[in-house]
Amino acid sequence: MAISATFIGVNKYSDFDIPDLTGAVRDATALWALFEDSVPGIKAELATNQQATLENVRRLLDEKLALADPDDTVIISFAGHGSRDHRLLFYNTQTAFLEETSLPMSELVERFNASPAKTVLCFLDCCFSGEAPARVFAASPVARDHANPFQQVSGRGRVLIAAANFNEKAYEFPSGGHGLLTDALIKVLQEGEGRLDVQTAIAEVMNRVRAAAAGLGYTQTPVHYGLVEGGLTLPVLKPGKHYAAAFPELGGVSVGADLSELAAFGFPSPILQEWTIRFGGGLNDLQLSAVNEKRILEGKSLFVVAPTSSGKTFVGEMAALKAILKGQKAVFLLPYKALANEKYEQFSRLYGDSLGFRVNRCTGDWLDGTGAFLNGKYDISLLTYEMFLGLATSTPSALNQIGLVVVDEAQFITDPQRGIVVELLLTLLLTAREKNINPQLIILSAVVGNVNSFDEWLGVARLVTEKRPVPLIEGVLDRSGTFQFVSAEGAAKTERLLPFGAVIQRKKTPSSQDVIVPLVKQILAQNPGERIIIFRNARGPAEGCAAYLADELGLAPPVEILEQLPKHDLTSSSLKLRKCLAGGTAFHNTNLFPSEKETVEKVFRDPNAGVKVLASTTTLAAGINTPASTVILAEQEFKGDDGRDFTIAEYKNMAGRAGRLGYSEEGKSIILADTAYSREYLFEKYILGSLEPIRSSFNAGQTETWILRLLAQTGRINRLDVVKLLANTYGGFLAAKNYPEWREQTTKKLNVLLDEFIRLELVEEEMGQVKLTLLGQVCGRSTLAYPSMMRLINLLKGLSVGNLSVKALAAVIQALPELDRINIPMFKTGRKESRKLAATETGWAARAAAEYGQEIVRAFQKNADNFFAYYARCKRTLVLDDWAQGASLESIEQNYTVNAFNAVGYGHVRGIADATRFHLRAAHQIAAVIFIEGTADENAIETYLKQLEEGLPEDALGLLEIGGNLGRGEYLALYRAGLKTADEVWASPSEKIAELLGAERTAEIENLRPA
C-alpha cells in the first residue's frame, strides 16, 4: 500500500512562441515539498522546466499510474499551460507540431481510468483559453468538439480537480505567487489537525478559488470530477525541511495555532514551553496572520491595528525573540514606565534568568541601564518613548545596533501632549533608512477610525482587524433602567436592564451612585463570577465609588491579600484601599503606590482571589491587562479646567476592557446617562460614532518645537533642506500629499523662523549651512516645548549669577507651563466671578520665600496666568522638597490639604516629583550653557533625581544598596532609626531590623546580605 506522486511544473518553454509563466514551478515545488514533508514513505517526483518534457512526463505517468498496485494511492499534479483544445504543454512542446509534442487531456484521463491503483488524485492548474497572465496557450486551433474531456473519469477513488472550467482561464496571483488553485490547495491541505476529509477539502478549495478570482476581478470556476468511495482522507500537510529548503525567502514555514510549531522558526523548546503554558489555546488569528501572512518572523515590518486585548503585544514579543535568536538587538517602546517595568519583570523572568538573554530597561529611573543600552550590552531593552528618543538623538550610534523596534500603543501619536514624541521617534527611524539603518518595525495600535496613510508613511505592511477575541455588547443605560445597545452581532436594540424603581435618588441631587449600586448588585446576583470595572474620571470618585460599593454590596474580602500590601508610610488612599478590599472591592488610581496598584491588578485578574468590582480612573485603559466581564463608564468627559469629552477611541479603549477570554462569552460595556434624551445622544455619539482617524500630532502652532527637535536629530544641514525635515514627519508627509503648495509655503515660513533662531543664538549659519548652537542643542534635546524653553532661559537669565543649586533649579521648573499643568488642589472660596484663595493657600508664598529666597518666588510671579497659578507654584515647590527630604506622606497630606473635599494625595505628590524629574536634566543642561560657572554639577543632579524618585533625603540614599524591593516607608523607618547605609543595616542585629520592618521582611532582606 504505497503512496506515490509526481509534481510537474513548467514555467519555461523551449518554443519561443509559448510565453513563459512565473508561478507554475513554485506550484509544483510547493505541493511536492509539502507532501514530502508530511507523508512518511511517499515516493514523490518533482519535474520542472527542462525535466518536464513530454517523454519524461509520459514515463512518469507510466511508472506511477500503469505500474501501481491495487491498493496504492497515486497523486499527479500539473501546473503550466493548457491549450484551448485541451492539451497540456511541456518544455519541449512545439507549436508547429502540437499534436505530436503535447499531451491530450483525454490521454491523461484514459491513463487515470486504466490505472490499477485504488485511488488517484490529480490536480491540474492550467487553463483552456485566454491570455497571460492566465495559464493559457491560444496558438492551437480551437477544437470543434468542446466536449468536456474529463467527463469520462470513473472508477474507485478517482478525483480530478481542474483550476478552471473547460472554457475558462486559470489565473495566477500577480508578482510570482501561486496559481489560484494551487494556492487554495496548499492552504486547505494544511488546515486542521490529523487527517482531512478529501470531499470536504475539495469543496473548500472550489469556494476559495472562486472567491480569490472574484477578488482579482475575474471569473474562474474550478471543476472537480470523480468519485470517492468511503471516507477518503489525507494527512494534514505540514511544511518541514523540504519546504524550508525550497522557499528560503519564506523561511518556508507556515504554522498552525499550536505554539510548538513555532519550532520551525528556530525558537528553542524552553521558550515554546513557556509560551504554551501561557497560552493554552495557542496563537490566535491575529498572531497567526502576523506570522504566516505578514512574515514578521522573517524580518518583515508590520503595522498592526487591533482592538484592546487582542494579543498585539505578543506579536511584538515573538518578533523580538526571533530577532534576538538571530543575534540582533530588539527594543520595545512603551508609553508608561509602569508598562515598561511590567514587561521588564516578565522578560527577565522568561528570557533573562533561564535563557541568559540580557534584558535592559530605560524608563528614566535611577535603576536604568542607559549605559548598557548605549554600549549595546543588551539583547532586549524596554524603553519609554521619551527615553528612546532622548538616547537615540543624543547618541545616534545607538540606533546602528538595533535589529527590531516594537512601538507598542502607537495610537499615542494622536495624544495632545505626547504624540510629538511618538512621531519624532518614528521620523528618526525612517530617516535612519537613508543611512542604511533599517531595523524591522512592528508598530502596534489600538483601533483607529482610518489608517490615514500611516502605513504608507512608514513604508510597512499593515494588518488591520476589528475582530475581538471575545465579542462586545456596547450600550447606554439611562436612569429609568432602559438600555440601548448594539449586540455582539451588530444589531441595535433596546431593553429594560434595571426594573422600574431600581434607581433611587440618594442625595439632594441625582448621582451616578443611584444607578451604579443597583446595577452592580444585579449583575453580581445574576452571575457571581462577573468582574466589573467602573471607570471614573478622577481619583476621588474612583475611591468613593469603591468605598460605597464595599459598604453596600457586602462582598467577601479577598484571601491573603492584606499581607502583600505595604505597611509603612501609608497614605490616606492606602487606608481607604484596605477598607475597600475588606468589602470585596478595590480602586486603581495614581494615589496608590506602584506595589498597591500591582496588587490590585493581580487580585482582580485572579479568578479565585475574589475582588469582583474595581473602580478605576481612565489610566487603567492602556495596555494594562485587567479584563472584566462588564465595564461601566460613569462619565464621558475628563475632569479639570480643561476637561474635554472622551474621544471615541478613548471610549472604545475603555469599553474594550470588557470580555474575559476563557471566562465570559461576551463582554458588556455600559455608559451611564441621565435622561432618555442623553441616552440617545450618547448612543449616537459613542456607540454608533466612527472612530477618529490616525492623525499627526504636528500642529503649526508648535513649528518651533518641531524644528528644534528635528534639527537636534540632524546635525549640520543645508538651510534649504530644513523643510525636508518637516516633510519626513507624518504631518509633513500628509500635508505634502494633500496640499501641493505646502512645501513652498512652509519653506517661506521656515526662512523667517530660522532667522529668529539665529537671532536667539539657538542656530548658527555658515555658508548656507545651518546647525544648532550649543544652547540650541540642549533645547532641541530637551523634553520642553519651545515656549517653555524660552521662559526657562529668561527666568534663569533673570537670576543673579552664581550658585544655582539643584534644589533651586527644581523650584524654577515649577514656573514652566508643563508644571503649571500638574494638578495640586488649591482651596478656592467665593463665587465664580470673585474666587479667592483661602488664607492658608496664599501663605505658601512666604514659606517658599523663606525656604528658597525672594528671587525664586519672584520668578514664580512672572508669566503666571493668574494668582492661583502663582500660589500653586509656591505650594508645589514646598510639597516637592518635603517629599525629597523624606517627610512622611501622612504629614504631607495633612499639611497641604486645606479642604477635605479636595485633599492633597499621594498622586499629586508623585505627579509633581515625576514631572520635575522629567524636565530637570534638560533644565540643568540649559542652565549649564547659560551660566558657564555656578550651576550644580552632574553628580548633584543625579543625587537629587534619585531623591525625587525615591522620596528620600540625600543621606538615606545609601540604603538603596540593600536591593530587594523595599518601599519608601521601610527605608524611612531604617533611616529614622539611625541606619543610613546598607552597611549599617548589615552591621545591625537581625532583631533590630525585625523590630523596624517585621520578621517576614527581615527574613527577605537577610537573603540579600553580602557574603
Ligand SMILES: Nc1ncnc2c1ncn2[C@@H]1O[C@H](COP(=O)(O)OP(=O)(O)OP(=O)(O)O)[C@@H](O)[C@H]1O
Ligand atoms: N494567543 C493567545 N491566547 C490566549 N491569551 C492571549 C493570547 N495572546 C495574548 N493573550 C493574552 O491576552 C491578553 C491581552 O493581550 P495584550 O495585552 O497583548 O493585548 P493588546 O492587543 O496588546 O491590548 P491593549 O490594546 O490593551 O494593549 C493578555 O493577557 C495576553 O497575555
Ligand SMILES: [Mg+2]
Ligand atoms: Mg498591548
